[in-house]
Amino acid sequence: MLYKKQDWFLTTFTDVRKSMFRDAESQLKIAGMLLRGRYYKEGAMIIHKLLEKGSISYADYSHLVDPEIGDELLEKNVFALHFDSGKITFQSTVMARFCEQESVYWKKM
Numbered sequence: 001m002l003y004k005k006q007d008w009f010l011t012t013f014t015d016v017r018k019s020m021f022r023d024a025e026s027q028l029k030i031a032g033m034l035l036r037g038r039y040y041k042e043g044a045m046i047i048h049k050l051l052e053k054g055s056i057s058y059a060d061y062s063h064l065v066d067p068e069i070g071d072e073l074l075e076k077n078v079f080a081l082h083f084d085s086g087k088i089t090f091q092s093t094v095m096a097r098f099c100e101q102e103s104v105y106w107k108k109m
Contacts, residue, residue, distance in 0.1 A: 024098035031076035042069050047099050055087040
């Protein structure tokens with residue numbers, strides 16, 4: 001009986017993870033940051049840097065993308081600006097993990 005409970009938990013966990021990753025992918029699609037999206041190139045540069053460093057300064061962010069595009073990307077709920085530290089990070093841990101898993105999408109630009 002214990003095996004059945006563990007199997008159920010693993011299945012449920014896997015299903016939840018897939019659902020959360022689908023939501024992250026959907027958010028990236030809405031933001032136009034997936035392949036062939038409007039902001040793929042800009043998004044790829046930022047995602048690559050975040051995967052490499054974990055966070056980047058707002059100054060570095062501003063050097064990577066045009067200010068108007070940068071502001072628009074922040075509104076897409078993929079990245080977050082932390083005003084207290086002036087750092088840009090992924091909006092959520094789920095978004096970071098999805099981008100890590102699918103890092104081939106965002107090769108170094």
